[in-house]
Amino acid sequence: MPPSRQGKLVLRSIRTSPAQRILLSFALVILTGALLLMLPQANTGTSPGFLRALFTATSATCVTGLVLFDTGTFWSLFGQIVIIVLIQTGGLGYMVLTTILMASFRNRHLGVRQTGDFCESTPLPSHREPRSFAKSIAVIVLVSEGVGALILSARFARDMSFGRAVWNGVFTSISAFCNAGFDVLGRGMTSLESYVSDMTVNLVVPLLIILGGLGFVVIDEVVHHFARPVHKHLSTHVHVVLLVTAILVFGGAATISLLERTNPSTFGPLPLRTRLLASWFQSVTARTAGFNSVPMAAQHPSTLMVFLALMFIGASPGGTGGGVKTTTFAVVLGFVWSALTESEQIHLGRRGIRVDSVKKAIVVFTLSLGIIATATFLLAIMDGNRFSALNLLFEVTSAFGTVGLSTGLTPSLSPGSQIVLIATMLAGRVGVLTAMLTLVAPVHNRIEHHIRFAEDDVIIG
Numbered sequence: 001m002p003p004s005r006q007g008k009l010v011l012r013s014i015r016t017s018p019a020q021r022i023l024l025s026f027a028l029v030i031l032t033g034a035l036l037l038m039l040p041q042a043n044t045g046t047s048p049g050f051l052r053a054l055f056t057a058t059s060a061t062c063v064t065g066l067v068l069f070d071t072g073t074f075w076s077l078f079g080q081i082v083i084i085v086l087i088q089t090g091g092l093g094y095m096v097l098t099t100i101l102m103a104s105f106r107n108r109h110l111g112v113r114q115t116g117d118f119c120e121s122t123p124l125p126s127h128r129e130p131r132s133f134a135k136s137i138a139v140i141v142l143v144s145e146g147v148g149a150l151i152l153s154a155r156f157a158r159d160m161s162f163g164r165a166v167w168n169g170v171f172t173s174i175s176a177f178c179n180a181g182f183d184v185l186g187r188g189m190t191s192l193e194s195y196v197s198d199m200t201v202n203l204v205v206p207l208l209i210i211l212g213g214l215g216f217v218v219i220d221e222v223v224h225h226f227a228r229p230v231h232k233h234l235s236t237h238v239h240v241v242l243l244v245t246a247i248l249v250f251g252g253a254a255t256i257s258l259l260e261r262t263n264p265s266t267f268g269p270l271p272l273r274t275r276l277l278a279s280w281f282q283s284v285t286a287r288t289a290g291f292n293s294v295p296m297a298a299q300h301p302s303t304l305m306v307f308l309a310l311m312f313i314g315a316s317p318g319g320t321g322g323g324v325k326t327t328t329f330a331v332v333l334g335f336v337w338s339a340l341t342e343s344e345q346i347h348l349g350r351r352g353i354r355v356d357s358v359k360k361a362i363v364v365f366t367l368s369l370g371i372i373a374t375a376t377f378l379l380a381i382m383d384g385n386r387f388s389a390l391n392l393l394f395e396v397t398s399a400f401g402t403v404g405l406s407t408g409l410t411p412s413l414s415p416g417s418q419i420v421l422i423a424t425m426l427a428g429r430v431g432v433l434t435a436m437l438t439l440v441a442p443v444h445n446r447i448e449h450h451i452r453f454a455e456d457d458v459i460i461g
Contacts, residue, residue: 023430026061026090030426033057033086042079051415056083058422061090062429063320065181065290065404066395066421068411072186077167080184084171090429091178091212091320092141137216141177148173148208155200176208179321181290181404196281196293197274205291206284210249213287213315214241236351237327241316244326245287252283252310256303265298286310288321290404297407304394304407311401312368322402322428324368331361367432372400375424382416383409395421400428 034057036042038050048056052068059066060083069075075083153169160168168184175182183191195201211219218241225234257279260267267275278293285291286307299307314323330348335358338346345352375396380389391407398405399421413421 023426026426026430029086029089030054030057030061033061033082036082037075037079039078042076042082043074044076046074048074051418055418055422057086058425059404060084060086060180060182062402062425063087063091063178063180063288063322064399064402064425064429065175066399066406066410066425067182067189067404068418070186070189071182072184073188080167080171083182084174087178087180087182088174091174091180092137133216133220136220140211140216140219144208144211145170145173145177148177148204151200151204155198155204172205173208176205176289176291177212177320179209179212179288179290179315179319179402181285183291190295191290191292192281193293193295196270196278199277202277202281202293205289206281209284209287209289209291209321210245213289213319213321214245215316215318217318218242218316236348240327240330240348244313244330245316248287248310248313248326249280249283252286252306253279255306256282259300259303259306260294263298263300266294282307283310286403286405288314288323288401288403290398292405296405301390304390307405308394308397311397311403311405312372314401314403322400324364328361328364331358332365334358335362364432368400371424371427371432372396375400375420378420379413379417382414382420386412396424399424402428 031054034050034054037048037053037057040047048069055066055068058064071080071083149166149170149172151169152172153166156165156168159165171182171184174180181191185192185194187194192201192205218238221234221238253276257267257275260279261275262268267278270278281291281293285293287310296304312323313329314325315321316326331346331353334346334348334353337343346355346358347353372393376389376393379392379396383392387409391409394405394407395409395413397403402425410421
């Protein structure tokens with residue numbers, strides 16, 4: 001077979017699966033970002049090396065926030081621009097961003113493949129057309145990040161020069177809305193700890209995080225619902241997302257405040273008002289954002305376990321955050337409750353859930369636990385003699401949930417552990433189903449779909 005024909009067959013096989021194209025698009029963006037970060041113009045005098053540049057590019061594209069260097073001092077302005085572009089691209093998703101750009105041209109129609117890629121990248125409401133919904137996403141992003149940048153720039157201008165304040169405001173706003181957790185304040189990887197008592201920062205940044213994490217479907221439906229009073233009731237999806245988000249945010253804040261109230265290294269010295277702000281901030285950012293206003297390494301192990309739960313659940317489908325998602329968690333809980341009560345139907349509130357959705361939720365939940373357990377085991381093999389199992393589990397869960405919170409061990413991890421975290425961040429961002437379908441599809445035996453085996457019983461419990 002001629003080489004040219006072989007190449008066409010390879011490309012054709014790659015294009016057959018939307019999941020493969022999504023994973024490939026992220027990989028290409030990450031590789032491009034890593035090469036740009038290796039340029040001398042990207043740093044302030046010290047070359048990061050390929051692996052560390054790749055780690056940073058992956059963390060930015062997967063909107064994670066785990067860093068090996070202080071973003072504000074190690075990377076030059078060019079390097080910071082590369083990072084924020086990677087964050088914006090990764091936060092929206094390459095496929096969604098491409099659709100937005102294509103939708104900006106009136107005469108440019110979306111093909112079948114572009115429509116499929118868009119729907120694979122972000123949930124599409126049944127009553128919306130892809131181009132129209134892509135334009136709505138663009139408006140949501142521009143308005144949210146724009147307003148956030150203006151407010152944060154005005155606040156930072158009280159502490160630094162105007163030009164630097166504007167850049168910090170823009171960077172922090174984009175990073176917060178995309179749930180990335182990067183900052184360029186240049187204060188030794190302490191994130192927003194110096195603003196622990198600041199009302200503006202503690203309200204604007206969490207609100208941007210929540211907006212980005214709710215998902216574009218939820219924001220779009222809520223806006224249309226209140227803009228048109230005669231519009232139909234909010235969907236079950238929106239109800240579940242809003243309810244679970246509120247429970248996790250406020251329940252997490254109350255639990256964190258209770259556990260850390262006597263810790264002399266975190267909440268102990270803080271007045272009540274600051275303690276409430278810090279609890280609220282940490283509960284929101286643990287959902288997948290990665291900023292912190294109090295030292296993470298100084299927090300009690302029980303508090304870190306609360307963070308583990310919040311990071312694992314994460315944000316909501318179709319948003320900029322990671323984790324197994326709020327709806328997945330709610331459906332799994334519904335499944336467990338129905339099994340305990342021997343109910344014939346799995347339901348959330350007064351709405352039953354389709355069996356396919358339940359199966360998908362259980363698969364995502366189980367595979368996510370498997371990925372975290374495997375990655376933690378690998379890190380324990382390579383760095384278990386230097387760090388505790390809890391800290392390694394925290395690092396892996398933060399990577400998988402694309403959170404970016406760390407107890408401070410990221411820069412000290414071995415190269416092998418960094419490679420494991422790179423793979424974990426990528427799997428967490430593209431989604432476990434997309435990642436597994438990409439790996440399993442080439443070797444999947446399609447004949448199994450047409451085989452039905454004899455059934456038997458096994459003893460459970």
